[in-house]
Amino acid sequence: MKFKDGYWRMRAGVRGDYAAAAHDVTARDGSLRVLAPTREISRRGDTIDGPVLRVDLSSPMPDVIRVRTVHFAGSVPASPAFAVRDDRPEVKIAVDAEEAALTSGDLTVRVRRDAPWEMTFSAGGRELTRSAGKSLGVMRDPGDRHFMVEQLRLSVGELVYGLGERFGPLVRNGQSVDVWNEDGGTSSEIAYKNVPFYLTNRGYGVFVNHPGRVSFEVGSETVSRVQFSAEGHDLEYLIIHGPSPADILRRYTALTGRPALPPAWSFGLWLSTSFTTDYDEATVTSFVDGMAGRDLPLSVFHFDCFWMRRFRWCDFAWDPEVFPDPEGMLRRLKERGLRVCLWINPYIGQASELFEEGAAAGHLLRRPDGTVWQDDHWQAGRALVDFTSPAAREWYAGKLRELLDMGVDAFKTDFGERVPTDVVYADGSDPGRMHNYYSLLYNQTVHDVLAERRGPGEVVLFARSATVGGQRLPVHWGGDCESTFEAMAESLRGGLSLGLGGFGFWSHDIGGFEGRPDPAVFKRWVAFGLLSSHSRLHGSGSYRVPWLFDEESVDVLRAFTKLKARLMPYLYGAAVQAAAEGLPMMRAMHLEFPGDRACEHLDAQYMLGPDLLVAPVLSADGEISYYVPEGVWTRLLGGGTVSGPGWRTERHGFDSLPLLVRPGAVLATGARDDRPDYDYADGVTLDAYHLADGATRAVTVPALDGGPAAVFEVSRRGDRLSARRAGGAPAPWSLRHASAHAAASPDTDHIEITLSVKE
Structure with missing residues (x-):
């Protein structure tokens, strides 16, 4: 929802009251409470009339900081509420005349105690984002509906992802998104599955803990900020430090729950x-x-x-x-x-x-x-x-x-x-x-x-x-x-x-x-x-x-x-x-390759698990252009290799598509092709793909209950590949063929090791 007409003025009939400064900072029970009046207080009379926001800062788990802002506490509905884990970890709190700070793990929030309002989030000596200058506030629309609003800064080159199932471009920058479930197909801005959580390529994620409609303006109302707002008198959000996208997802799903394992x-x-x-x-x-x-x-x-x-x-x-x-x-x-x-x-x-x-x-x-x-x-x-x-x-x-x-x-x-x-x-x-x-x-x-x-x-x-x-x-x-x-x-x-x-x-x-x-x-x-x-x-x-x-x-x-x-x-x-x-089976490329700028906008290919790159062919004639990250990748269909980083344009028949194995992977494949549920360890084949000299890769072959059926270590020493049973395999299992020799040619650095197991 947009409240402004441009950068300076409010839309007709809209009134905005923003946190102006931090006052009356109180540390208690591992948290900070800040009173934030919506105008500067220079004399006693300034404390009369006008909203004062209550801002509570706490941490539910290491490297996560919760920000809860309340306007009218008596008007906050008690239910429903998302189930969010709260471990109450040990935090560090420091309050002096200039600022108040709370640190959880490597993540710190600092609130400046003088005007203007400024709340900064940083990790490892690097600022992640901040709320400052008409960011946190309470809005009233022409119908006198109340909304809580926050704006967090977007740095130069910062890209935003997430907010649930969205069918447009993967990068959310420039988009207006309403988190509100609707039945609208896959061709519009509305979606069946809406999640008020986003992550950025700057090493953090933001979870807005509000079960109703949350409106996001991602560099759209103010191009250098992400704004989120919700009707009512309270707004809670959590800053989740990574630094990698995978780490952010691990922490977010530790907070809100991880998937059950399907059969x-x-x-x-x-x-x-x-x-x-x-x-x-x-x-x-x-x-x-x-x-x-x-x-x-x-x-x-x-x-x-x-x-x-x-x-x-x-x-x-x-x-x-x-x-x-x-x-x-x-x-x-x-x-x-x-x-x-x-x-x-x-x-x-x-x-x-x-x-x-x-x-x-x-x-x-x-x-x-x-x-x-x-x-x-x-x-x-x-x-x-x-x-x-x-x-x-x-x-x-x-x-x-x-x-x-x-x-x-x-x-x-x-x-x-x-x-x-x-x-x-x-x-x-x-x-x-x-x-x-x-x-x-x-x-x-x-x-x-x-x-x-x-x-x-x-x-x-x-x-x-x-x-x-x-x-x-x-x-x-x-x-x-x-x-x-x-x-x-x-x-x-x-x-x-x-x-x-x-x-x-x-x-x-x-x-x-x-x-x-x-x-x-x-x-x-x-x-x-x-x-x-x-x-x-x-x-x-x-x-x-x-x-x-x-x-x-x-x-x-x-x-x-x-x-x-x-x-x-x-x-x-x-x-x-x-x-x-909490890492998805089908992964956006930037989730696996966060340091590769070419992967940041890719949304027509993906990683299936950590080691398979899939690029679906989206044309009848079979022509496809796709991106290959750094290294020598191996075609799982048809053989041969593809070197990256770089773009490839190819033509594929209907029985083929770009399906590449990541360099350094050891891929476990099964002995059956007639059903998905069988004893994966019986007759398993391990294929090592461009494993570096001196490298060792652990491979766990799962059982149908999700536990380990067998665990192997595959190593390369010169032109020799060897595999041995590692810890975690049940006692009766034994290996028949545990080593082999790889050809020295760099173009054929792929060896198949067949491991047969018996009781």
Whole structure:
């Protein structure tokens, strides 16, 4: 939200009162409290009339400083609030006549005690950012609505990333962003997953701890500042020191939560009925038979909306005309080794038998006059479950338990963004602050019932809406996109941006959702989709089985599905890291290469885990330009090497794309290509890529529970590569072939070491 007309003047009808100086600084309980009047105090009479802001400075964990500013303390809603870790670490506080300072780890905040207002954040003797000169304040708009506002300085060359799922350019500079969940597809400025957290290339991140609408002006209202504002009388933000982007993400996710580890089977190929297509058990069986007959490994079958009766979403009951024997159908699918996912949402259509049941029990959101909130936007007379009510959550979970007991394995938790604000919540939560937060309660309810019935290691969602904390409940997908190359690119940008908010696992509709992709789009999207965290074939009005496009689509899908299965020892290791450290599996280039200025704006390629560079081909003719960081990289498809730093322009067939292995990597690949969940250590292959002379690389081959199945150390001494079992491998394992010789040629410095293990 913009408050100014240019740099000097306020917009018509807007009044701004900014912190002018720090007064009455108090140190207590490891924190600093500052009273900041909004005009200079030169005599006693200046203390009368006008706002005084209370600024509290504290630290919830080392290298993180919390700034909480309050105008009217009695007007701050108590709920909802994000769950934020608070370890109360030891801090250093210094107060003298000139300034007050609080230090946590390497991060220090200093507040000047004389006018004008100035609050500076620094680490390692280097200033990161500051609040100064009409930055921190309270605003009133022409309607007398109150907003709290802060502006933090942007240095020359400083770039801003994050703020959740955003489909435009990855760098946020120059953009206005409202953190407000909406259902708007992937082609506009609004998004399904909004996160009030950003990080910059200057070594810090900013988390605005406010669950409602937060408006960001990123070098847009004032080009040298990031402004954020929220309606109300309080504003809390946390400065998170890195210095690297990865360190910032580790600390942010330590504060707000890290992803649960999805089960290994969820990394295989998902096939959907699609949305409005006609289907029944015969259709489903034909798809499954068609995949098996064409040697296309399939892991999950997904039933979209019309598994239920029309007009009645959600009543959680199979349509008897289409699926007369759902228990038998599920049993037959599971006998073929498939998992089953069902589409659900948080709405109850008026025609559903559950409407009257939920309304009578008080489980549905109500208007201030006590009537049930309803509209006709999605389902006729739809109502919304009130997830702030423990009884409503249990009621909703009970319907899901019946499906889980029937044999369902996962739920696609669609929607959760179209949440009204003219309602009253059971727990009294502020409706504006609940708008985004609703998605967290909705997905948490489903996640918890899955964990209860399946166990914590077997939980996976396919969620569309999210806010802070939603990263704990994977997987998320990018939402409704067109079936074009442009939509493929915007989906990728959205996923990379979401990953910079701590979301470790992300997917998208292979081929696009709206419309029917032409075969070229479908085949290019297949390669991208199978080199993503999770991979799902899904569409709106047309099926997504590959043989309906052309026979080459079948071949491309087979090749990349099997490639992903072979890569699972490496990919699941990256998934374990995502759960342990908060680093996404699909990483924006600057996250892995923060010192490479050429990577700062890249948003059409990414790192898949730490060691694989993926550049999706976004054209029918196969021409692509992509950037290669420093070093000699090896093509995983087709062989050969590519040297960086520099740009490459190439042409690829549909069975190929730039997929490069990082120099110095040791890539673990598995012995199976028919499924994603198998014993990764049995017959594992270690490939060492341009390992430097004298270097040693530890490689952990994960077990399906996320623990280590085997740990190896691979070393190079001259032209000899050797591998040995390191600590962490279970006692019965032994190695058959533990060393080999590498050719001396620098162009072929790649050796395959096959490690067979036996009990």
